[in-house]
Amino acid sequence: MRFITKRIGCSFIIGALLLSNTSCNDYLDINKSPLTATEIDPSLVFGYAVTAWDANKNSGDGWLPVGLMAQNLASGGNFGWGRENVYDISVYSLGNTWKTYYSTGGNNLMQAIKIAESADPVQNNAAAQSKIVLAQFIYEATALYGDVPFSEAWNPEEFPYPKYDNQKDVLYGIVRLLDEAIAQIEEDNVLKIKDYDIYYNGEMSQWKKLANSIKFKVFMLMVDAEPTVAEQIGQLLSADNMISSTADSWIHKYYERENNENPKFRLLKDFNSGVNNWFFANTNVLNYMHINDPRIPLYFDAGEAANGEFIAVGTNLDASEETATISAKLYRADAPSVILSYHELLLLQAEAYARGLGVTQDLTKADELYKEGVKQACIFYGASVSDATSFVSEDLESLVSTTNPLNEIHIQQWIDFMDRPQDAFIQWRRSGPEGQEVPILSLPSGAPAGPLIRRWTLSPDETAANPNIPNPQPRYSDKMWFDL
Incomplete structure (x- = not known):
């Protein structure tokens, strides 16, 4: 079997390598105590936390296993990455992903908040910036693991063994944290994280838009299990103070220089000579794309023996020389890491209007947002404005006339997340009741008999360290609170 020998312990090695090489020298000694704050600028702690986070999320620890298990990437079976990791995370x-949310990432953000709020003068903007990123950390953690520590987390003196809060309470807690951050933002105050703010360079009006956008995304996750949050969805739509252009998108930028390269580029560079013959177009994505979708040649590279045709392969089935690989463009050194995009938000807004969530149902408005979202997604990934415009006007069905407008929106949301596995996994689970998700997935070849995967289980490190873990421990097929 090709490449399998290299993979022993690969997730650990890749994660450690990316973390050690991505950070700047200034980060190295920023917090000698792993649990308590020291005398340090909150900007440095913030910078280390977000670097560690993206290194984990887009490497062998996060992007790779979630992408394969969620079936938006294909391993190519024995022709490519291999078969062993089907539902065997x-x-x-x-462990490394959990530690990112609760130690190298989350704990350092909490220390940044404490430092900023205890400073003289108080650095409200730095605290707000850290809280907004921390809210996203916990959103990802609960969407991946389910019930997680929140109300007692990052306070080891008082709670050395933090309890696990149920997911509903965690999600409401995220909203409260974002509201705190919004209230703290002082747009005219020069005290803020600027040089280490790799997202918005200290522009606090952008941070306020981001906080509202994360709230909107959280409420859209909650609304099926908690219909009352539709009112908050409507309020956010009416207030119109969310991400409103591609320039507003929340993106971690990378560059073509040593130690600042995209983690996926470095994974392939360090472990496969910079060549991608590990990851392939999955039929669960390509087969849902319209033949004229301009993203196809931007998402995928045609197989060497395919004569320019884009041919996908099923999850965990053997690829061939004809099978399209994931495009080298997405693995380039300066490929951005997208955290929350304008086009993603447009599609969520289209969904809200199509469903009448907190607003009067309006399929005409939904159709406008839907087509603009798909258009902006195509442009973001490199399609020309004319090609993107022609595609949405000529090839996409109108939501007003189609028989199932919500299904059309969910298909485009799924396609948009092809290279963002955590978001794809969340989107698939929230797209419909069990067995009616979009797309309909089947159990991968070689996976244990039983239901599809719906979460990660806790790591052995956490189960050994915290006596307050859930009992019984959740299984990978157990649904979460939001997942109907």
Whole structure:
């Protein structure tokens, strides 16, 4: 089997390598105590936290296993990455990802908040910036693991063994944290994280838009299990103070220089000579794309023997020389890491209007947002404005006349997340009741008999360290509170 020998312990090695090489020298000694704040600028702690986070999320610990298990990437079976990891998530991935949310990432953000709020004068903007990113951390953690520590987390003196809050309470807690951050923002105050703000360079009006956008996304996750949050969805739509252009998108930028390269580029550079013959177009994505979708040649590279045709392969089935690989463009050194995009938000807004969530149902408005969202997604990934415009006007069905407008929106949301596995996994689970999700997925070849995967389980490190873990421990097929 090709490449399998290289993969022993690969998740741990890749995660450690990316973390050690991505950070700047200034980050190295920023917090000698792993649990308590020291005398340090909150900007440095913030910078280390977000670097560690993206290194984990877009490497062998996060992007790779979630992409394969969620079936938006294909391993190519024995022709490519291999078969072994179907629903068998490495303990290193489970543990390193948890530690990112609660130690190298989350704990450092909490220290940044404490430092900023205890400073003289108080650095409200730095605290707000850190809280907004921390809210996203916990959103990802609960969407991946389910019930997680929140109300007692990052307070080891008082709560050395933090309890696990149920997911509903965690999601409401995220909203409260974002509201705190919004209230703290002082747009005219020069005290803020600027040089280490790799997202918005200290522009606090952008941070306020981001906080509202994350709230909107959280409420859209909650609304099926908690219909009352539709009112908050409507309020956010009416207030119109969310991400409103591609320039507003929340993006971690990378560059073509040593130690600042995209983690996926470095994964392939360090472990496969910079060549992608590990990851392939999955039929669960390509087969849902319209033949004229301009993203196809931007998402995928045609197989060497395919004569320019784009041919996908099923999850965990063997690829061939004809099978399209994931495009090298997405693995380039300066490829951005997208955290929350304008086009993603447009599609969520289209969904809200199509469903009448907090607003009067309006399929005409939904159709406008839907087509603009798809258009902006195509442009973001490199399609020309004319090609993107022609595609949405000539090839996409109108939501007003189609028989199932919500299904059309969910298909485009799924396609948009092809290279963002965590978001794809969340989107698939929230797209419909069990067995009616979009797309309909089947159990991968070689996976244990039983239901599809719906979460990660806790790592052995966490189960050994915290006596307050859930009992019984959740299984990978157990649904979460939001997942109907």
